[in-house]
Amino acid sequence: LKQANIPTNELPSTLPKDDRDVVICQFKMSFRVVLWQPVSAENIMKNKEVHFYVNVSDINDVKAELNRSTIPYKVLMDDVQGVIKKQTVNDTVSPRSSASYYEQYHSLNEIYSWMEEITEMNADLLQKIYIGSSFEKRPLYILKVQTPKSAIWIDCGIHAREWIAPAFCLWFIGHTTHFREKDRTMTRLLQHLDFYIMPVMNVDGYEYTWTTVRLIYWTDLKAYFSKCKGASHNDCHEIYCGPYPESEPEVKAVAHFLQKHKDHIKAYITIHSYSQMVLFPYSYTTNKSKDHDELLSVANKVVLAIRKTTQKMYESGPGAQTIYLAPGGSDDWAYDLGIKYSFTFELRDRGTHGFLLPPNLIKPTCIEALSGIKTIALHVINNI
Structure with a gap:
C-alpha cells in the first residue's frame, strides 16, 4: 500500500501467554499486519512482546480478535503516518556542513x-570506493577513512525500514571528519586503523521506503549470506533466503570485497534496529563460537561504555541465545570468513517507536553507538 492511502495506523504490542497465541500468525493471513518484533511469526515466544503494524482498515477487527482471544495489548503509536511525515520533511533543510544535518534522516539521493561532497572536502582522509551496483542498477559505495593499517568494516541499511542505521553511518563519517582533532580516542584509532563505511547496503529497498512504502521489510539481505540454514525457501516470505548464496548483486559485491580484504579487515560491525542489543556469533546455532569468551567480554565492555555515555541499557550475547535462532546473519558469515571481531548492533529503542525512531533521538543514539564502536576498535588495536 502506498503511504498516501494510509491516513492513520496503529502499532499494537501484545504479550503471548501460551501456545494458543498462534492467533498472531493467523492475523498475517486474515489482516494486513506487518510484524516488527520478531520479524517472523515462527520466532514468537511465550511471554515475549510482539510488535506489529496494522492498517487503518483492520484496526477494529484486530482489536476485537485480540479481545476475543483474551490477549493483553496496548497501542504504542496511534498515527504512524503522521510520524512518517515528520521524519521526511527536513531531508535537505540543513547545510551538509552543519551538525544539525546529522540529526535528520536523509533520502538515498x-x-x-x-x-560526493564530503569526500571532495576531505580528500586527505576519505576515499569513495565503488564496489558494484544493485538489482535496480543503483551504485553501491563504501567510504574509506584511510590510514595505512588494519581496518574495521561498518555497514548500515541492510534492512530498508531501519533508518537509524544509515543515519549512524553518516554520523560516524561526520564526526570523524569534523571532530577527529578534538576526539583523542578517534585520533588514536585513526593512527592505527582504516574504517570502511557502507552508509546504505540495501539501496533499492531504502529508496522504496522513501518513495513508496515506509515500513516494508524488503529483501532480507542478511539471509542471503547463508545457505538457507533454517530460513524460508518461500520467495514471498519475509525471511526468504534467496535461491542460492550471494544471489543478489548487493550481497555479492559486499561479500567479494570482504573476501578480498579479509586479512586486512580485523572487525566487522553491522548496524541495525531495534531492541538495544550488542550481538555476536552465532545466531544460526546455539553452539558457542571458539572465541565466545573474548567476544562476550568485548560486548559487555560495549554495553558498559554505552551505559556510561547515555545511561541507556543494552543487552549483550550471542544472537541465538539473546534473541532467537536466526540463519543468515552477516556477522556469522564474516566470523566464519575469519574476521574474529564480528558484531551486530541493534540500536534504539525497545519498541516505543520501533522503526520510526524520532529525529530528536538520532543524536543520542549515534553518540552511544559511537562509544561502543570505539570500544571494539580499541580492543582490536590492542590485540592485532
Whole structure:
C-alpha cells in the first residue's frame, strides 16, 4: 500500500501467554499486519512482546480478535503516518556542513550527494570506493577513512525500514571528519586503523521506503549470506533466503570485497534496529563460537561504555541465545570468513517507536553507538 492511502495506523504490542497465541500468525493471513518484533511469526515466544503494524482498515477487527482471544495489548503509536511525515520533511533543510544535518534522516539521493561532497572536502582522509551496483542498477559505495593499517568494516541499511542505521553511518563519517582533532580516542584509532563505511547496503529497498512504502521489510539481505540454514525457501516470505548464496548483486559485491580484504579487515560491525542489543556469533546455532569468551567480554565492555555515555541499557550475547535462532546473519558469515571481531548492533529503542525512531533521538543514539564502536576498535588495536 502506498503511504498516501494510509491516513492513520496503529502499532499494537501484545504479550503471548501460551501456545494458543498462534492467533498472531493467523492475523498475517486474515489482516494486513506487518510484524516488527520478531520479524517472523515462527520466532514468537511465550511471554515475549510482539510488535506489529496494522492498517487503518483492520484496526477494529484486530482489536476485537485480540479481545476475543483474551490477549493483553496496548497501542504504542496511534498515527504512524503522521510520524512518517515528520521524519521526511527536513531531508535537505540543513547545510551538509552543519551538525544539525546529522540529526535528520536523509533520502538515498541526498546521501549520494553527501558522499560526493564530503569526500571532495576531505580528500586527505576519505576515499569513495565503488564496489558494484544493485538489482535496480543503483551504485553501491563504501567510504574509506584511510590510514595505512588494519581496518574495521561498518555497514548500515541492510534492512530498508531501519533508518537509524544509515543515519549512524553518516554520523560516524561526520564526526570523524569534523571532530577527529578534538576526539583523542578517534585520533588514536585513526593512527592505527582504516574504517570502511557502507552508509546504505540495501539501496533499492531504502529508496522504496522513501518513495513508496515506509515500513516494508524488503529483501532480507542478511539471509542471503547463508545457505538457507533454517530460513524460508518461500520467495514471498519475509525471511526468504534467496535461491542460492550471494544471489543478489548487493550481497555479492559486499561479500567479494570482504573476501578480498579479509586479512586486512580485523572487525566487522553491522548496524541495525531495534531492541538495544550488542550481538555476536552465532545466531544460526546455539553452539558457542571458539572465541565466545573474548567476544562476550568485548560486548559487555560495549554495553558498559554505552551505559556510561547515555545511561541507556543494552543487552549483550550471542544472537541465538539473546534473541532467537536466526540463519543468515552477516556477522556469522564474516566470523566464519575469519574476521574474529564480528558484531551486530541493534540500536534504539525497545519498541516505543520501533522503526520510526524520532529525529530528536538520532543524536543520542549515534553518540552511544559511537562509544561502543570505539570500544571494539580499541580492543582490536590492542590485540592485532
